Amino acid sequence: MKIPALGLSGHSRTSISAWLLNAIALLLLGQASVTAEKSAADYFIRSLPGQPEGPLLKMHAGHIEVNPEHNGNLFFWHYKNRHIANKQRTVIWLNGGPGCSSMDGALMEIGPYRLKDDQHLVYNEGSWDEFANLLFVDNPVGTGFSYVDTNSYLHELPEMADQFIVFLEKWFAIFPEYEHDDIYFAGESYAGQHIPYIAQAIIDRNAKARGQSKVEWNMKGLLIGNGWIAPSEQYQSYLQFGYDEGLVQGGSDIANKLEAQQTRCLADLNAPGGTEHVDVAPCESILTMMLDLTQKDKKCYNMYDVRLLDDYPSCGMAWPPDLTRVTPYLRRADVVQALHINRDKRTGWTECAGAVSGAFRARHSKPSIRLLPGLLESGLPILLFSGDKDLICNHLGTEDFIHNMAWSGGTGFELSPGIWAPKRDWTFEDEPAGIYQEARNLTYVLFYNSSHMVPFDYPRRTRDMLDRFIGVDIASIGGSPADSRIDGEKAGLETSVGGHPNSTAAEADEKQKLKEAEWKAYYKSGEAALVVVVIAAAIWGWFVWRGRRRQKGYSAVPLGNGRLGMEAFRSQQGKRDVEAADFDENELDDLHSRPRPNGMARDRDAERYALGSDSDEDGRNTVGKEKGKTASEQPRQFGGTPRPDLRFRDLDSPLDGVLEKPRYARPYASSRVRLPDLSISTKPPGIIPNAAIHRCIRSPCSAVISVSSVWSSDRLDQYP
Secondary structure (H helix, E strand, C coil), X not given: CCCCCCCCCHHHHHHHXXXXXXXXXXXHXXXXXXXXXXXXXXXXXXXXXXXXXXXXCCEEEEEXXXXXXHCEEEEEEEECCCCCCCCCEEEEEXXXXXXXXXHHHHHHHCCCEXXXXXXXXXXXXXXXXXXXXEEEEECCCCCCCCECCCCCCCCCHHHHHHHHHHHHHHHHHHCHHHCCCEEEEEEECCHXXXXXXHHHXXXXXXXXXXXXXXXXXXXXXXXXXXXXXXXXXXXXXXXXXXXXXXXXXCCCHHHHHHHHHHHHHHHHHHCCCCCCCCCCHHHHHHHHHHHHHCCECXXXXXXXXXXXXXXXXXXXXXXXXXXXXXXXXXXXXXXXXXXXXXCCCCCCCCCECHHHHHHCXXXXXXXXXXXXXXXXXXXXXXXXXXXXXXXXXXXXXXXXXXXXXXXXXXXXXXXXXXXXXXXXXXXXCCXXXXXXXXXXXXXXXXXXXXXXXXXXXXXXXXXXXXXXXXXXXXXXXXXXXXXXXXXXXXXXXXXXXXXXXXXXXXXXXXXXXXXXHHHHHHHHHHHXXXXXXXXXXXXXXXXXXXXXXXXXXCCCCCCCCCCCXXXXXXXXXXXXXXXXXXXXXXXXXXXXXXXXCCCCCCCCHHHCCCCCCCCCCCCCCCCCCCCCCCCCCCCCCCCCCCCCCCCCCCCCCCCCCCCCCCCCCCCXXXXXXXXXXXXXXXXXXXXXXXXXXXXXXXXCCCCCCCCCXXXXXXXXXXXX
């Protein structure tokens, strides 16, 4: 808006001045609030209790707030890749439940460490962090180390996905160097519901980002293991799986009872809308009945690995055995401190949160199988893998829904009418590993002799699968590949699990690109701050100049004044300019509201403005198992302290010092600034500690976070 230079009363000019200065304050406060968020340094893991000998992997962990109204925070643990292939990739891992912690994936499946006991970590040779960054998230709120107010657990899949987008937006703001990575989502069990919903939310978010000058996230693929994706096919597969594995004998009393329950299940599924629910109560009972009817002498089948027996009624709830080491480790005080667990998280870590699974019933959410065709047709590759000894999310159900699903002009793995994609034999280091089958962006991998948690059983084989899917060819960058073959051929791609070099030319080149990306991100934030400060300084200078001009008579020559030309000029020169640093605060009201009679003389000292004293005072104010279900009546439902101070973001760049503030600093608009040395005073005093002021005075500062102003004293109390 353009403000006229003439024809304004003193009161109007004062109001406009205050309005503009208030606008500047809001601009600067907005910039300061961005920098006040936590930085990557606040999440950096400097040491990890029980870590193995050798250099510590680069890791970050902590909480990100996703629902301020209800204190909702998601916990993450991030591992930087050990080596870089031809590009940067990030795999985001989610476990299931709902309500089971992704620390299962981090410490028992694909993460770089496993627990030797509850005191010592050892390296996982098949970790997925070899050529990909790993990001584990306890999702949804209330799961694992994540937390939320007890009456604010999530209930539906769309709201979970929306909240996860909030998490990613904030996470990438803290770690901008990863925002341009190729992103893959991976997980297992009930994550088969979470991941497709999150993927669809990202596609929707990217579509909006195109018109908002935001970065579009490079989502490149999904990997889901033993996923709970299509409830209808999964429910109907239980009895057939029991027959195939010898858990139930056909024609027996047990079989007859299970057949009767399956008939009741089918009646519900065939009712209008019956297949549009994630959970169907009569169908859930098939699994629990099977475990109950087949138990003998208080021993039952492990629902996650039917090769094993367990105490009834646990039936696998205490499996895998590493869980007995993971739980005490994650409850250690030194581990909690190392992972930056907020004090608002008042309870110790548990694998699965019964309260979360009890609330997250998804009664109004359609199953994720309804999203898969659209995701595939959008060009997004999806890989589904299954361990063949899992009962709860068994491979028969996965194969059935693939066979029934239509997408991209075909049904199932049909290549053309009547022609189906072949099942290809996969061998790993001369041992039968499973089968591969693929068509039209969908890949299916069956792992032989494997459980619900395939990476727990075969970490090196699953990383071979990952490397194939994301396109890592170790041979092309000088490594020693593993002997992995499909139909006896390596198919032009050799994976990394057989060994790798410590560095490569490609890795060095990618590190340089990553470094440049980090600097670019830092410069971007710094430049934004400088632009705001420069604009503020320019507007402030203009108002000072206008004020002096009006005071000294430069703004206009009265029509009745006959002293024109050089005589008038000499007369005006007799009145010296004043300096902005010499304002007298007591005169401000007179300057703006009490006009003097024409010709009244002024004492020279009375014409000078004074800012008053600067203040340096520091005024600090002062269940459901991970896998998806249980052997209970509802199979997949097993079941602060002050917030930490915000810090201004540390910039590891030449802009360091411009935006950085100490722990207790908070953004505000100061009422007075002395020019030209840009030292800072405060109103109210004591908001910025001495260290912040002294830092800027001792070292070169191109800008400071403040608003310079000359306000009338009766207006100062209107601003913080």
